[in-house]
Amino acid sequence: MMKKLLVVDDEIAIRNMFQETLRRAGYTVRLAESGEKALEILEKENIQVIFLDLKLPGMNGVDLCRRIRKDKPIAVLYAVTGYASLFDLAEGREAGFDDYFIKPVDIEVISKAAQDAFEKLYRWKEG
Amino acid sequence: MDDNPVNLRMEQRMLSKKGYRTAVATNAAGCIQAARKLKPDLILLDIVMPEMNGLDACKVLRRDERTKDIPVIFVTGRTDDEVLQEAFESGGTDYVRKPVSATELLTRISSALSQKILIQKLLEEEKLDGMLEMAGAVCHELNQPLQVISGYSTLLMMDMAETHELYGYVTEIREQVERMAAITKKLMGITRYEACHYVGKTRIVDIDRASGRL
Numbered sequence: 001m002m003k004k005l006l007v008v009d010d011e012i013a014i015r016n017m018f019q020e021t022l023r024r025a026g027y028t029v030r031l032a033e034s035g036e037k038a039l040e041i042l043e044k045e046n047i048q049v050i051f052l053d054l055k056l057p058g059m060n061g062v063d064l065c066r067r068i069r070k071d072k073p074i075a076v077l078y079a080v081t082g083y084a085s086l087f088d089l090a091e092g093r094e095a096g097f098d099d100y101f102i103k104p105v106d107i108e109v110i111s112k113a114a115q116d117a118f119e120k121l122y123r124w125k126e127g
Numbered sequence: 128m129d130d131n132p133v134n135l136r137m138e139q140r141m142l143s144k145k146g147y148r149t150a151v152a153t154n155a156a157g158c159i160q161a162a163r164k165l166k167p168d169l170i171l172l173d174i175v176m177p178e179m180n181g182l183d184a185c186k187v188l189r190r191d192e193r194t195k196d197i198p199v200i201f202v203t204g205r206t207d208d209e210v211l212q213e214a215f216e217s218g219g220t221d222y223v224r225k226p227v228s229a230t231e232l233l234t235r236i237s238s239a240l241s242q243k244i245l246i247q248k249l250l251e252e253e254k255l256d257g258m259l260e261m262a263g264a265v266c267h268e269l270n271q272p273l274q275v276i277s278g279y280s281t282l283l284m285m286d287m288a289e290t291h292e293l294y295g296y297v298t299e300i301r302e303q304v305e306r307m308a309a310i311t312k313k314l315m316g317i318t319r320y321e322a323c324h325y326v327g328k329t330r331i332v333d334i335d336r337a338s339g340r341l
Binding site: 014017 | 263266267268269270271272273274275276277278279281282285304308312315
């Protein structure tokens with residue numbers, strides 16, 4: 001199975017850093033700078049592991065998560081935020097996030113989260 | 128403040144019976160000076176006085192940063208609409224008619240002081256809201272570059288042997304990022320307004336106390 005994931009963040013430096021980290025960990029990484037761009041990519045490609053920044057231009061991360069969750073019930077969706085108060089835990093769970101990380105997050109934690117996500121997907125598919 | 132010493136003594140007696148401490152002035156200039164120095168919780172101000180009247184004195188008090196928030200109750204024998212309107216326009220909080228009744232005076236004082244406490248509370252809440260919004264913006268803006276520096280310094284450390292001459296520098300960069308991340312974490316935990324003295328008269332928010340860590 002090709003391990004492809006999507007990183008959505010409006011800051012190019014963060015997108016590039018996540019890409020480099022996850023590429024080194026063996027993943028194919030797609031990048032989007034907005035919710036709209038993310039939906040465009042997800043329409044064309046089968047991606048089931050997604051890291052979402054919460055504060056995005058246009059559609060925010062929580063609304064984007066809701067939209068993605070409708071079409072991808074087993075996808076693993078992680079919120080990544082620079083400000084914890086933007087993330088209301090109950091709202092985040094209700095929107096469909098599996099977990100969240102507060103920036104700056106250790107990139108080893110991000111790599112481990114990606115690994116856990118693919119293991120979870122694998123179990124679902126095998127089971 | 129009253130230019131009539133008999134009125135002053137009578138009002139002082141009424142107030143001291145209820146536990147209020149008072150200072151007196153017999154003219155506007157003395158009242159303004161005392162208010163700046165003593166910063167009382169409330170000022171009782173006669174309107175009709177020689178030289179500067181009570182209304183003008185009140186305007187001066189309102190313009191001065193040191194006295195602008197002190198409630199002023201006018202004590203006046205004149206109750207015509209024109210004077211009362213001027214009293215409020217000059218910044219007065221309330222008025223009491225002469226001859227002064229103890230019950231009316233004490234009720235008006237109590238009400239003005241409660242109002243002052245309420246305003247202070249609202250201002251504190253406003254200050255806290257502003258501080259939290261600022262803290263949120265600072266956290267968000269700082270955590271973005273911190274994420275990038277932290278990520279790339281970790282990647283560099285992965286690529287370097289521990290014996291590399293630059294390894295120590297990269298470790299230091301990462302440690303300092305962690306230190307800054309700890310500060311933004313504290314900022315995110317702010318729940319109340321707390322300030323401390325920095326240098327001289329400058330005050331800064333005490334992040335540890337404001338976030339409940341002390």
